Amino acid sequence: MSSEQAAEYKRHAAELAAEMVEDGMVVGLGTGSTAAFAVAALGRRYREGLRFVGVPTSLATEHQARELGIPLSGFGEHERVDLTIDGADEVQRGTLNLIKGLGGALLREKIVASASDRLVIVADESKLVDGLGEHSLLPVEVTPFGWEATARRLAEVGAHVSPRRSRAGDLFISDGGNLILDCHFEGIDDPAATELAIGSIVGVVESGLFIGMASEAVIAGPTGVARLHVAAQ
Numbered sequence: 001m002s003s004e005q006a007a008e009y010k011r012h013a014a015e016l017a018a019e020m021v022e023d024g025m026v027v028g029l030g031t032g033s034t035a036a037f038a039v040a041a042l043g044r045r046y047r048e049g050l051r052f053v054g055v056p057t058s059l060a061t062e063h064q065a066r067e068l069g070i071p072l073s074g075f076g077e078h079e080r081v082d083l084t085i086d087g088a089d090e091v092q093r094g095t096l097n098l099i100k101g102l103g104g105a106l107l108r109e110k111i112v113a114s115a116s117d118r119l120v121i122v123a124d125e126s127k128l129v130d131g132l133g134e135h136s137l138l139p140v141e142v143t144p145f146g147w148e149a150t151a152r153r154l155a156e157v158g159a160h161v162s163p164r165r166s167r168a169g170d171l172f173i174s175d176g177g178n179l180i181l182d183c184h185f186e187g188i189d190d191p192a193a194t195e196l197a198i199g200s201i202v203g204v205v206e207s208g209l210f211i212g213m214a215s216e217a218v219i220a221g222p223t224g225v226a227r228l229h230v231a232a233q
């Protein structure tokens with residue numbers, strides 16, 4: 001799929017999800033190229049009279065939403081988020097378990113997702129996988145202090161670890177002031193166990209595994225847009 005086609009599919013999925021927002025909602029605003037289409041569509045809907053407040057999942061999304069005139073809020077004012085629309089790097093068929101964080105926003109995204117009544121994932125169909133870790137690295141956010149030691153612990157649970165760097169070659173710093181270690185696994189057979197193993201390492205802030213969090217995925221491709229739900233076990 002060409003990048004123009006992928007962008008078109010992302011836009012389709014994002015615009016359909018943006019239609020799910022209703023008057024009075026608290027809306028989680030995701031991060032990344034696909035979520036940005038949803039934020040743009042929500043900006044248009046706000047200008048047309050829909051009233052909602054957004055909870056942004058990154059500084060980049062906060063900036064985009066402000067430019068569009070979307071009012072923003074946070075967890076000081078709201079305990080729960082009604083609906084979050086976000087992208088993903090991989091979406092597992094059936095479970096809708098996810099890998100997120102290639103854009104570096106996984107920590108805020110996970111905080112917002114965990115406070116959301118509904119997490120709707122928007123993506124083009126290249127993101128759909130049978131098993132997590134098929135195509136994507138797993139980003140893990142870690143504290144800057146002692147990151148090399150944390151990286152060694154991650155290697156012990158089976159990851160090939162590379163610290164993420166900026167284009168200039170410096171260590172990438174997340175919105176939360178942490179580092180990201182990109183972890184390659186030879187497939188992630190048991191995502192819940194992997195999430196637990198990674199989460200128990202001192203120095204790990206969060207991993208990009210989102211297990212049991214997505215309620216729906218809106219996936220667009222050449223045959224149209226499909227709304228996927230978690231399959232009954």
Ligand SMILES: O=C[C@H](O)[C@H](O)[C@H](O)COP(=O)(O)O
Nearest residue numbers: 032033034087101103104105
């Ligand atoms: O940290 C970034 C986020 O998890 C993104 O939602 C994810 O990387 C997908 O981004 P995109 O829609 O640009 O592929």
